[in-house]
Amino acid sequence: MSMVWSLNTVKESRNATTKLRDIGNLVLMDQHEQVLWQSFDYPTEHWLPGMKIGNDYLRGIEWHLSSWESSQQPVVGEFTWGVEKDRYPDDKLKQGSVVKFRGGPWRNQRFKGVSSFSRNLNFKYNVIINENC
8 A cells, every 4th residue: 555645734633534525625634523634724726715815823824826837737836816914914916026916905895906896796805803913
């Protein structure tokens, strides 16, 4: 028998199981159904409902999307899209370190620089700010 897949996690469980949830999230759980690892914590080029973009400073996790190098090379490409925090969360599309698009800082219901969110909102966008981070 050879290993097919592995993950780097500090949590261990002898009776772990995996489930592919209806929303597309592959989840590794222990016998008490506590999540040990989930694919939604490692987004790549697709953003599915339920995925996060941004930072969890308490757990040290960053979520951002990244392009592929090419359609034949599914490795991280030069474009990334995510949220950076200066004073307020700021939505940015980058090519390398160069900012190509900026949504502006978050202002209660939308990113200030994206007026189309108020007219054609096809998705729910939640921003959670924890002042203790």
